């Protein structure tokens with residue numbers, strides 16, 4: 228398994244961060260699509276992100292990762308709706324904010340980088356015009372100041388300001404994603420939400436973009452909430468890792484801990500399905516079967532039909548447990564009555 232490392236090559240040390248102030252507090256969030264036989268895409272998810280923290284969210288396609296991000300950012304549109312739960316971002320009760328109130332804080336306090344910049348950028352406006360529009364929506368500044376700000380922010384992401392006059396189709400895929408990130412950083416927000424921002428890029432462009440994001444994050448101190456399918460990316464860049472299965476969080480903990488000792492049988496399977504760049508060669512195994520239909524999830528543990536360690540008790544809903552340094556593991560294997568004590572780690 229790849230060993231979690233930060234951009235400088237040193238092992239990430241998530242344990243150094245719990246003292247930081249909570250920036251985003253998602254509590255018991257439920258999101259559904261539709262009303263008759265609704266798809267419950269996010270099912271009682273609770274998650275905290277601290278200031279300056281990089282939190283990765285992984286899980287199979289359709290497990291609710293994007294829905295969770297978009298619910299937090301209040302970018303869902305019908306038939307999706309937040310059924311219950313709260314999202315506290317920097318003192319704002321996100322679920323209750325009006326569109327007008329959201330406009331004030333979106334881009335300025337938090338921003339969102341989507342999967343495909345080609346869909347998010349306006350194809351008929353130059354990059355400079357789009358940056359100017361974003362700035363003008365929040366601040367009254369002179370044209371000269373606006374130009375300087377736009378140049379600065381493009382330089383930050385490694386794009387020559389000459390491209391202020393370029394249109395999205397004139398840039399490479401990597402440059403377009405960088406331009407989106409530039410836009411997301413114009414106001415130095417506290418939180419940048421990213422939905423697979425590098426999935427359309429080749430591996431070299433992916434790495435170089437992620438390295439830059441991490442450097443900027445360390446320089447400006449914003450937090451990142453990041454969805455990806457790429458376990459190697461999260462192993463390199465995230466401080467904590469949330470693993471979702473069928474709309475629920477099944478494991479949450481420091482990335483180093485999850486990679487070193489995944490607890491939930493689904494997390495174990497997910498990690499075994501990815502090749503390790505540094506560790507010894509080993510056979511890759513997938514997870515047989517497929518996730519349940521979120522219209523009719525099974526009673527009890529949602530992973531029971533695919534779980535190699537399934538027990539009778541799995542027909543009942545598992546509680547969540549704190550195990551070692553993992554904050555949350557949703558699995559009967561870790562019920563105190565079943566658990567063998569973990570060795571105490573030396574401090």
Ligand SMILES: Nc1ncnc2c1ncn2[C@@H]1O[C@H](COP(=O)(O)OP(=O)(O)OP(=O)(O)O)[C@@H](O)[C@H]1O
Pocket residue numbers: 260261266268286287288289290291292293294295306307521
């Ligand atoms: N507009 C919609 N109407 C009904 N169901 C939807 C809609 N959009 C998403 N869903 C369902 O919600 C669930 C979660 O979808 P979501 O896109 O959040 O998953 P994901 O984990 O981000 O997947 P991926 O990794 O493929 O992007 C899926 O079962 C999906 O089929």
